[in-house]
Amino acid sequence: MLNRFLRSLTLVSTVVLATLAPSAHADVLANVTKSGTIKIAVPQDFPPFGSVGADMKPSGYDIDFANLIGKELGAKVELVPVSSANRVPFLTTGKVDLVVSSMGKNAEREKVIDFSAAYAPFFNGIFGPDEIKASKADELAGRTISVTRGSVEDLELSKIAPPSAVIKRFEDNNATITAYLSGQTQLIATGNVVAAAVNERSKLRRLSTKFLIKDSPCFVGLAKGEAALQAKVNEIIAKAKKSGALNEISQRWLHATLPAGL
Numbered sequence: 001m002l003n004r005f006l007r008s009l010t011l012v013s014t015v016v017l018a019t020l021a022p023s024a025h026a027d028v029l030a031n032v033t034k035s036g037t038i039k040i041a042v043p044q045d046f047p048p049f050g051s052v053g054a055d056m057k058p059s060g061y062d063i064d065f066a067n068l069i070g071k072e073l074g075a076k077v078e079l080v081p082v083s084s085a086n087r088v089p090f091l092t093t094g095k096v097d098l099v100v101s102s103m104g105k106n107a108e109r110e111k112v113i114d115f116s117a118a119y120a121p122f123f124n125g126i127f128g129p130d131e132i133k134a135s136k137a138d139e140l141a142g143r144t145i146s147v148t149r150g151s152v153e154d155l156e157l158s159k160i161a162p163p164s165a166v167i168k169r170f171e172d173n174n175a176t177i178t179a180y181l182s183g184q185t186q187l188i189a190t191g192n193v194v195a196a197a198v199n200e201r202s203k204l205r206r207l208s209t210k211f212l213i214k215d216s217p218c219f220v221g222l223a224k225g226e227a228a229l230q231a232k233v234n235e236i237i238a239k240a241k242k243s244g245a246l247n248e249i250s251q252r253w254l255h256a257t258l259p260a261g262l
Contacts, residue, residue, distance in 0.1 A: 040070070048196075088109065106155065117219070120217060126187055129207075140162060
């Protein structure tokens with residue numbers, strides 16, 4: 001009787017453990033190949049990488065590159081608009097297959113997701129009007145600076161800003177830029193291409209570079225463990241660099257030649 005009970009208990013335990021065990025890791029590249037569709041997260045408020053035009057369609061560097069990835073994979077691209085705050089959660093929860101959203105790479109993010117090779121140049125800095133002098137971090141003392149919450153520039157600025165600097169964080173890039181243009185802040189921490197785009201679109205409070213925070217090229221974000229997809233994306237990037245296709249995108253949106261060292 002005891003032996004029969006123990007055998008039954010063992011069988012039940014095995015079934016429960018099998019039920020609780022994690023399922024096999026999904027192969028996103030295989031799924032994309034099978035479905036013929038790839039979901040790619042892109043920015044909608046971060047020109048020239050991504051914004052919504054007068055025709056209500058997304059356009060920008062990241063949108064062109066996302067479509068290039070789809071073309072090389074032979075898959076239809078489903079663009080999914082994201083913000084700086086939700087782009088990683090969208091990836092880790094499977095809402096998207098890739099993130100092409102002007103994303104920099106850092107140690108904290110690498111604990112959660114994987115990255116491709118760099119596909120776009122980008123540096124973060126402090127920008128503001130000519131009359132404000134701030135050539136180094138110490139000179140931010142007592143200044144108000146707008147920045148997008150969770151962005152690379154937010155993380156880097158937090159490391160170097162003196163205690164008396166007032167960092168005002170906003171949930172998206174539009175709010176960050178508006179805060180600066182409307183005079184809510186004296187300075188803004190953002191990317192070089194964003195500052196250039198703002199100067200092209202607005203005559204209010206022209207932006208000049210104060211100092212560089214971090215050289216932070218853009219990478220494609222992938223879910224952890226997707227080695228096949230990562231290798232394929234890297235192959236696409238290398239091919240686009242060699243063929244000049246990536247340089248064409250850079251010229252179109254950044255008005256600059258792709259850096260040789262990218």
